[in-house]
Amino acid sequence: MAMNVVVCVKQIPDPAAPSSLDPGTKTLNRSGKLILDDSDSYGVEMALQLAGNVEGSEVTLVSMAPGGEVSGLRTALAMGAARAILVSDDSLAGSDALSTAKVLAAAIRRAEPDLVIAATESTDGYTGTLPVQVAELLGLPSVTFAKSVATDGRNLKVERQTEAGYDEVECPLPAVVTVTAGVVEPRYPSFKGIMAAKSKPVETLTVSDLGLDASQVGWAGARQEITDVSEAEARSAGEVVVDEGDGAERIVAFLEQVKVV
Amino acid sequence: MDFAESEEHELLRSATGEIARRFGHDYFVQQARSSGSSGELWQAIADQGFLGAHLPEAYGGGGGGISELTIVCEETATQGCPLLLILVSAAICAELIARFGTDGQKAAWLPGLVAGEKMAFAITEPDAGSNSHRLGTTARRDGDLYVLKGTKTFISGVDEASRLLVVTRTGTDEESGRGRLSLFVVDADAPGLTRQRIPVEMTIPEKQFTLFFDDVEVPADRLLGQEHEGLRVVFHGLNPERITGAAIGNGIGRYALAKAAAYANDRSVWGVPIATHQGIAHPLATAKVELELARLMTAKAAWLHDHDPGSAAAGEAANMAKYAAAEAALHCLDVAIQTHGGNGMTTEFGLADLWGLARLLRIAPVSREMILNFVAGHSLGLAKSY
Ligand SMILES: Cc1cc2nc3c(=O)[nH]c(=O)nc-3n(C[C@H](O)[C@H](O)[C@H](O)COP(=O)(O)OP(=O)(O)OC[C@H]3O[C@@H](n4cnc5c(N)ncnc54)[C@H](O)[C@@H]3O)c2cc1C
Ligand SMILES: Cc1cc2nc3c(=O)[nH]c(=O)nc-3n(C[C@H](O)[C@H](O)[C@H](O)COP(=O)(O)OP(=O)(O)OC[C@H]3O[C@@H](n4cnc5c(N)ncnc54)[C@H](O)[C@@H]3O)c2cc1C
Numbered sequence: 001m002a003m004n005v006v007v008c009v010k011q012i013p014d015p016a017a018p019s020s021l022d023p024g025t026k027t028l029n030r031s032g033k034l035i036l037d038d039s040d041s042y043g044v045e046m047a048l049q050l051a052g053n054v055e056g057s058e059v060t061l062v063s064m065a066p067g068g069e070v071s072g073l074r075t076a077l078a079m080g081a082a083r084a085i086l087v088s089d090d091s092l093a094g095s096d097a098l099s100t101a102k103v104l105a106a107a108i109r110r111a112e113p114d115l116v117i118a119a120t121e122s123t124d125g126y127t128g129t130l131p132v133q134v135a136e137l138l139g140l141p142s143v144t145f146a147k148s149v150a151t152d153g154r155n156l157k158v159e160r161q162t163e164a165g166y167d168e169v170e171c172p173l174p175a176v177v178t179v180t181a182g183v184v185e186p187r188y189p190s191f192k193g194i195m196a197a198k199s200k201p202v203e204t205l206t207v208s209d210l211g212l213d214a215s216q217v218g219w220a221g222a223r224q225e226i227t228d229v230s231e232a233e234a235r236s237a238g239e240v241v242v243d244e245g246d247g248a249e250r251i252v253a254f255l256e257q258v259k260v261v
Numbered sequence: 262m263d264f265a266e267s268e269e270h271e272l273l274r275s276a277t278g279e280i281a282r283r284f285g286h287d288y289f290v291q292q293a294r295s296s297g298s299s300g301e302l303w304q305a306i307a308d309q310g311f312l313g314a315h316l317p318e319a320y321g322g323g324g325g326g327i328s329e330l331t332i333v334c335e336e337t338a339t340q341g342c343p344l345l346l347i348l349v350s351a352a353i354c355a356e357l358i359a360r361f362g363t364d365g366q367k368a369a370w371l372p373g374l375v376a377g378e379k380m381a382f383a384i385t386e387p388d389a390g391s392n393s394h395r396l397g398t399t400a401r402r403d404g405d406l407y408v409l410k411g412t413k414t415f416i417s418g419v420d421e422a423s424r425l426l427v428v429t430r431t432g433t434d435e436e437s438g439r440g441r442l443s444l445f446v447v448d449a450d451a452p453g454l455t456r457q458r459i460p461v462e463m464t465i466p467e468k469q470f471t472l473f474f475d476d477v478e479v480p481a482d483r484l485l486g487q488e489h490e491g492l493r494v495v496f497h498g499l500n501p502e503r504i505t506g507a508a509i510g511n512g513i514g515r516y517a518l519a520k521a522a523a524y525a526n527d528r529s530v531w532g533v534p535i536a537t538h539q540g541i542a543h544p545l546a547t548a549k550v551e552l553e554l555a556r557l558m559t560a561k562a563a564w565l566h567d568h569d570p571g572s573a574a575a576g577e578a579a580n581m582a583k584y585a586a587a588e589a590a591l592h593c594l595d596v597a598i599q600t601h602g603g604n605g606m607t608t609e610f611g612l613a614d615l616w617g618l619a620r621l622l623r624i625a626p627v628s629r630e631m632i633l634n635f636v637a638g639h640s641l642g643l644a645k646s647y
Contacts, residue, residue: 071268078272188280191310191323194272 286341338512
């Protein structure tokens, strides 16, 4: 059965570039170019594989980002997604995770998904709360920490990573599933994919397009406030062990001491 | 005028860079030192369709131009993995087949080249280096065959290539005494073709060979372009070769400066990072300026070639880009090595091993002197000595 797979993709400041906090709002500076969060490249790959298995299936990207940013979306479109929905609106500045979830849920609803895929947590915010909030708002089952996902278009079969191993979980579609990094090997965009990306449709929506009220989102709607930020404590230098033929034993001894083995 | 890089080009840059980064300079050096090849990286790039970016879609190519191939060339080099064979296989051979080949020839060879097959290019001869009018390798027509006889030298990658494009003499112009040239696609394992490796002091995986053509029989349908019109054909391939050659230099320059900047900010011998000493900072800044100028001319040359191939403007820009990029590459590498002090000469820091390749760019694919001859004659209208 042909499926409409939606992937949430967050566009974030390049983690390799120096980052800064806005001293006034104490939030991350997002004024520069944003790129596809690496965590989401696994979701995109998983979606492309699932859609690729069934003729007529398509992958739609959904993102909320400031400044009409599409760079990260283009990367995922070049990988093979068919279209994207971007929510960008000045009134979204200051949105907390719940407001973000409301916005994304409203955008995702428009795409009429059979399956929604997100990463377990983003690289820059990493609250790891957004996907389950989206599922709740959409009234959909949510399965987290998927290390493999299979579907026949009606039901979802997930191997869910646990500390001991994995659980096998089944649920009906539509559903929201979060995938962990490394579960699939994200493809590089092909030359043809790159050339095609520009002409793929990106629908840009505002808060009011989604039928939401500006007072529900942004600084106005935030139910959480960052009251203070402080420097992370500098880590003390580790112990250097010079291998004098007993390196392996000393490592084992150290691991025993910290009760890892 | 618009100097903003397009989204496509940005994506192509980042995708190529990510693939090459996965291999990295250590891989490159290891392959070079172990007499290996950079075949895995080559294949990874080919798998994305990047080596056929400039070739027609009808034959599996990407439908782009030399501008795109230039990006692929620059970004692999920027990760410390300069791929010399892009110049010969993709920029000359594939480009010439796409432009001058018959439908049958295109169908026979282009899809393979897009998929990662390699083709070597043989023009240089022991007695006719920079002067291609003097080529001595002959092709004699014999019924349905041509018979090739002569010697080529410094031919890169013959051991990795399935075929090679050979420039031969099929006659002599009565008036000028110059050779009438013709190009042939010859199987690398053709009977009568033998090769001898030329040891070079360069840390690159590609090997160079002297080739001996001893009555090598080539079917007449291997003739590329019109018989005797080879010089015109060759000239179409030389600009892409110069432009991609420039791209390799630009990539080496970026690789070197990135390492130098990181090191200069990190290393401190008088209580402050050495980057704060102007004796370190200004040479790096000067090299950066030269590098960006070379990149600008390279992009312009590629654009001109894609919009008006064979035009005088494209030829002039390609030559200037090649000149500037070779000089910038050497300068960047030199100041990067200086910035690293003793570490600049170590294997670990991966700079000094690139010297041979950067130095080559001043000699090949066309020497600095021949470029200056061209600029003097064509751009300035100065009288010629030859
Ligand atoms: C006080 C505060 C102020 C903020 N101010 C701003 C601001 O000014 N501008 C701004 O843009 N954001 C702002 N944010 C929002 C924040 O950066 C995140 O978008 C949001 O909180 C989700 O949190 P997370 O990244 O921890 O998500 P997680 O729950 O860790 O994310 C899990 C997955 O959900 C998906 N996802 C998460 N966010 C998005 C998204 N935006 N689009 C698509 N998919 C997504 C991804 O697949 C992601 O991997 C603010 C947040 C807070 C708490
Ligand atoms: C590593 C390597 C790989 C190569 N790969 C290939 C390949 O794949 N295929 C191929 O066909 N060739 C290849 N070459 C050959 C290369 O293109 C030539 O070496 C180059 O074009 C110079 O020719 P030459 O060596 O015969 O020098 P020469 O022509 O003998 O020149 C010697 C010197 O005299 C200068 N000179 C010559 N004529 C003039 C003039 N009129 N005015 C001023 N100065 C002049 C030159 O600039 C040079 O400095 C390769 C060379 C090397 C070293």
